[in-house]
Amino acid sequence: xxxxxQHPSTLSVQEGDxxxxxxxxxxxxxxxxxxxxxxxxxxxxLIIDIRSNVGEKKDQRxxxxxxxxxxxxxxxxxxxxxxxxxxxxCAAASGGGADGLTFGxxxxxxxxx
Amino acid sequence: xxxxxQTPSNKVTEKGKYVELRCDxxxxxxxxxxxxxxxxxxxxxxxxxxGTGAADDSGLPNDRFFAVRPEGSVSTLKIQRxxxxxxxxxxxxxxxxxxxxxxxxxxxxxxxxx
Numbered sequence: 040x041x042x043x044x045q046h047p048s049t050l051s052v053q054e055g056d057x058x059x060x061x062x063x064x065x066x067x068x069x070x071x072x073x074x075x076x077x078x079x080x081x082x083x084x085l086i087i088d089i090r091s092n093v094g095e096k097k098d099q100r101x102x103x104x105x106x107x108x109x110x111x112x113x114x115x116x117x118x119x120x121x122x123x124x125x126x127x128x129c130a131a132a133s134g135g136g137a138d139g140l141t142f143g144x145x146x147x148x149x150x151x152x
Numbered sequence: 153x154x155x156x157x158q159t160p161s162n163k164v165t166e167k168g169k170y171v172e173l174r175c176d177x178x179x180x181x182x183x184x185x186x187x188x189x190x191x192x193x194x195x196x197x198x199x200x201x202x203g204t205g206a207a208d209d210s211g212l213p214n215d216r217f218f219a220v221r222p223e224g225s226v227s228t229l230k231i232q233r234x235x236x237x238x239x240x241x242x243x244x245x246x247x248x249x250x251x252x253x254x255x256x257x258x259x260x261x262x263x264x265x266x
Contacts, residue, residue: 083195
């Protein structure tokens with residue numbers, strides 16, 4: 040089955056700086072890669088996703104890049120703000136959709152004022 | 153209107169007891185998923201329904217776990233003979249379909265087995 044590795048487990052950045060979280064996956068058939076943000080005690084919420092037919096996708100301060108050859112994808116957050124503090128999870132799925140998503144272990148992002 | 157609803161929000165039970173966790177998906181969402189999240193971990197896939205049928209139950213850890221979705225809407229996750237290791241947050245999610253659709257998660261049920 041799919042195996043998703045996520046790094047780092049904790050990331051502390053100064054407010055206004057950029058944050059990068061990286062994930063690798065093992066199943067070359069995976070073709071859907073969402074990112075979820077989870078605040079303490081709350082539900083995971085989708086913030087951005089990318090499919091294997093594109094290499095990059097951007098939504099305001101958030102961007103995701105995908106390298107299918109190397110089987111890794113990354114989340115980039117620019118101009119970080121205090122409300123960006125949360126745990127971020129990457130995930131991967133095959134079959135073109137969200138069935139059976141395999142999640143990484145999460146990155147605790149801390150924005151220092 | 154409403155998002156994915158899960159009840160109860162918290163459940164404390166004794167080891168060996170039977171529990172049922174309920175998920176009410178977003179209206180019109182045909183796909184429904186159950187995940188389990190332990191402290192400090194990412195959600196772990198349990199089972200996926202497309203309509204009434206379980207399309208993929210490969211994540212269920214053993215035969216003490218069972219889930220149904222008899223009318224293609226509400227789903228119930230059933231755990232028999234609960235063990236302390238079953239303690240976790242059980243998350244339900246739904247989507248419009250299996251493809252090209254993001255997952256919408258509920259707030260989860262925090263299960264504690266004493």
